[in-house]
Amino acid sequence: MKRRPVTPFSLSFLDIMFCGFGAVVLLVLILNTDTVKARNQVFSDLRAEAVRLEEKVLIGEEDLVRKRNSLDSAEQQLVVTQGETEEVIRTIKELEVEIASMAAETTALREHVASLSTDLKQLDEDKQRLGTERGAGKGSQVLAVRGEGDRQYLTGLKVGGKRILILLDISASMLDETIVDVVRRRNGSADERRIAPKWKRSRAAAVWLISQLPAGAKFQVFGFNTQASAVAGGSMTRWLSAAEPGDIQSVTKGLGELAPEDGTSLYAAFKAAIGLSPRPDNILLITDGLPTQGRGKPKSTTVTADQRLRHFEQAVKTLSDGIPVNTILMPMEGDAWAAAAYWRLAVDTSGAFMTPARDWP
Secondary structure, X not given: OOOOOOOOOOHHHXXXXXXXXXXXXXXXXXXXXXXXXXXXXXXXXXXXXXXXXXXXXXHHHHHHHHHHHHHHHHHHHHHHHHHHHHHHHHHHHHHHHHHHHHHHHHHHHHHHHHHHHHHHHHHHHHHXXXXXXXXXXXXXXXXXXXXXXXXXXXXXXXXXOXXXXXXXXXXXXXXXXXXXXXXXXXXXXXXXXXXXXHHHHHHHHHHXXXXXXOOOOEEEEEEEOOOXXXXXXXXXXXXXXXXOHHHHHHHHHHHHHOOOOOOOOHHHHHHHHHOOOOOOOEEEEEEOOOOOXXXXXXXXXXXXXXXXXXXXXXXXXXXXXXXXXXXXXXXXXXXOHHHHHHHHHHHHHOOOEEOOOOOOO
C-alpha cells in the first residue's frame, strides 16, 4: 500500500497553529482586561484630583476677591484717616497760635495790673505824706471792716447814691485764678468751695462795699451765675436799708453761705437790676471776666472769646441809661478782653473800673 505524502499543512498542523493562536488571543484578552481596569482606576484617580484642584482654585479665587475687597476698604479707610489727621493737625496748630496769643495778652494784662497796683500804693503813700487822716468818715460807716494795713486802694470807686445795687459773681470761675485750679475746686464740696482763697477775697470785697454805704441809702445785694438771686433771700424787687442793722446782718450772713458754682450770665444780673422798683442809681459789680452765656442756656459746652464778648454786649443793652456801673475785676487767666470791655462799660456809664491788689481788702 502506497504511503500518503507528508505535507506541512495537514489537519494536525492547522489544529496546532489555531490552538496556539487562540491561546495568544486569550492571553491578550486577559492582559488587556487588567490594563483597562488599571487605566480606568488611574483615570478616576486623576479626575478626582482634577476636581479637587478645581475646587481649590475656586476657593482661592473667592478668597482673593475677599482680600481684594478688604484691601480696597482698608485703602479707603486710610484715605479718610489721613484726611482726619490733617484736619486735627491744622486744628492743633490753630489752637497753639490762639493760646500763644492769649498768653501774650494775659502777660501784658498782668504787667498792666501790677503797674496799676504800684501806682495805687504810691498814691496812698502820697496821701499819708500829705497828712490825710486815715480815720476820717468812720463814724458814718454802716459796717466795721478790719484788716492788716491800709486798704483804701479803691480811690476811684463811687460808693454813693440813694439806691445802690451790689452784683456779686458766684460762678465757678470765682474759685481760683487758673482754669485747672477752678476745675479742681469746682468738684469739691460746698464747704470746700466757700473757703477758696479767691472767693474769700471776692466776698470780702462785697462786705467792704457794704461797709462804705451811706447811712441813709437803700441797697440790695444780688448773687448771679446762670441766674440771679437776692443774697439775703426774700423779694428781688424790694430795697434794703443801710440804716437797718438787721438788713446788714442778713446780707452778710447770706454772703457767708454762698458757694460758687455753674457758669456766668451777666444778662441775668442786669435783667434783675432793672427789675428793682425804683431802679438803682448806682451799680457795683464784682466779677472776674466776661460772661459764658447770654439770655439762654448755651448749646455747646465750650465758649469762644468772641462769643463771650457778644454775651457781654447783649447784657449791657438791657441796662437803663444813666445808671453808672462800677466794676471790680478779680484776676482770671485766659480772658484778655475782659479788662477792656469793663473799662469801656465804665467810660460809657460814667462809672469806675479797677482791678484790686492781692492783699485787698
